[in-house]
Amino acid sequence: MSPTAAPALQLLSRREAGKAERRRQIIQAARDLIRETGNAGLSMRGLAARAGVSLATPYNLFGSKRAIVVAVLQDVREFQERFSTLQAADPLDNIFAALDLSLQFYVGDPAFYRTLWSALFDTTDGVRGEILNPKRDAFWRGLVLDAVRSGAIAGEVDPDLLLRHLESMLRSVMFDWVVGEISPARLGAMARHGYALVLLGAAADDWRGPLCARVLEAQASLAAAA
Amino acid sequence: MSPTAAPALQLLSRREAGKAERRRQIIQAARDLIRETGNAGLSMRGLAARAGVSLATPYNLFGSKRAIVVAVLQDVREFQERFSTLQAADPLDNIFAALDLSLQFYVGDPAFYRTLWSALFDTTDGVRGEILNPKRDAFWRGLVLDAVRSGAIAGEVDPDLLLRHLESMLRSVMFDWVVGEISPARLGAMARHGYALVLLGAAADDWRGPLCARVLEAQASLAAAA
């Protein structure tokens, strides 16, 4: 094999390999710093030092601090493997199971996920679209589409809009959690209540009963944890 | 009247009056600067200069930049006067009318309200509680309670939770607007869709028809503006 046998590949290879390696180091350093010190400890200078690169490098590779945090968030996704083990027959139950599992992750590692969500609520730059990585988005979309297909959701309701409203619900409750306006104990019940209410609005008549029960169950939880 | 006739009153009066005056100037300057230059033009140094005070003074009087923006937001509330002129008989119609009116304010002065909402999504400090001023909160709560009283909302649903979810809906759609993920044209339809869906989940059976129509109407608007 002559050195010039694969020029295009080499072009990507040498430079791009180094770049990918630096990317990896930076994400790793960011994750470690967040885990160790929370959001406050994650400064770009500290991050660069920890990753062994210059201050400007993270900007070249990611663009902004927020983009780095988003990259970290995309990286931690043992979620789907865990979820696949608890698939149920009822499509609505699946949605609530996925919700519970997500929240379990978040409250199980508050320092870490508070930082991550906090970055998602930062409005100062334009790193949209990367927030919801495609895999995660497709996963939730699949859950909603399953519910539509099985007849649990009324056919007239646009599934994508429903999905978006569910995400709105989660986003809002996570915001309250990030700013400390809601206790971890109430977080789950609040999210379930919102999900149940939105789904109830979109549900076919036959499926309203169990959703109604979920609304009341969540209300009881919230009243108890008041 | 001797100069010492009202000592306690004077104590508050002279000094506190000056303080209040400086507060007023700072809020006014902040409002002007936001109107003229948007969020980017609102720096603490520029604000202090414009208000004719030292850089440290806004911090003494408000504590942080965010607190100042919140104070500005609380100051602009011609809302209720405008709303009182369009009260309808149907309590659900009232909710949607109030929603439309709010959104009208926001999209009617984007530079201004984008800055304000952006500050509300800032998670870095703890100026909660002042975000929703009590008057505004009581107003929306009254609308929801009206709907409950009139039987439009099922009795089992907690009105405060319903109110909170409606606010979640608005907050999320405003977030999308602030970060530019949604066009002004779609903003209203998206918010109406979310409101209608949540209310539909909480509505009494007799009232589901018109809400269903609202959901479909909003979906049609969104499909048209795609």
Place this chain on the structure above:
DNA sequence: TGGGAAGCTTGAACGCGTTCTAAACTCCTG
């Protein structure tokens, strides 16, 4: 194989929000 063009890294710098110190000023009390 060597010259030139990209692209990347680097250190320095900018403007930001925020805090601090010390001096000046204002108002109230004895």
Place this chain on the structure above:
DNA sequence: CAGGAGTTTAGAACGCGTTCAAGCTTCCCA
């Protein structure tokens, strides 16, 4: 009136996210 408590002021400083000109590395092309 003197003194003291409470604030504002100017100014410097800190750490932050971000950007930029300059140098260096890596790769393509003759």
